[in-house]
Amino acid sequence: MTRQIIHTGQAPAAVGPYSQAVRVGNLVYTAGQIGLDPATGKLQAGLEAQTRQVMANLRAVLEAAGASLGSVVKTTIFLTDMGDFAAVNAIYGEFFPDAPPARSTVAVAALPLGALVEIEVVALAEA
Numbered sequence: 001m002t003r004q005i006i007h008t009g010q011a012p013a014a015v016g017p018y019s020q021a022v023r024v025g026n027l028v029y030t031a032g033q034i035g036l037d038p039a040t041g042k043l044q045a046g047l048e049a050q051t052r053q054v055m056a057n058l059r060a061v062l063e064a065a066g067a068s069l070g071s072v073v074k075t076t077i078f079l080t081d082m083g084d085f086a087a088v089n090a091i092y093g094e095f096f097p098d099a100p101p102a103r104s105t106v107a108v109a110a111l112p113l114g115a116l117v118e119i120e121v122v123a124l125a126e127a
Helices: 047-064 082-095
Strands: 003-006 021-024 027-030 072-079 102-107 117-124
Touching: 021 047, 027 047, 047 082, 047 117, 072 082, 082 102, 082 117
Parallel strands: 072 102
Antiparallel strands: 003 021, 021 027, 027 117, 072 117
16 A cells, blocks of 8 residues: 655645645544644634634545545544633534544643644545
8 A cells, every 4th residue: 555645735734744644545644733724824813713723624634635524533632721621522523413433632731833722533535
């Protein structure tokens, strides 16, 4: 199987030496996305806006890889404050209303660029 590097201008460019996603066969592994607006390169203000932007960024990367939010099988959420869990969970649930993927949520000391939330996913792509 070959590794296919995924890149789209509809999501923020990588802020380091990594790819937005890598596809191997039908599996897509995304890098963690934070709430950067791809048009401005600026971090959205506030937890809710960042979470929605994260999900929009993930959607764009997945679509570029031939997948979708509906094909996500596993997510990992990173929070700088576990007290934000309920707010992030509510927004996250809007994007996965039926048969949500498996998920882990962890608290971290800090995230790139001062982000409050970061999410990475594994998804199945079209053959």
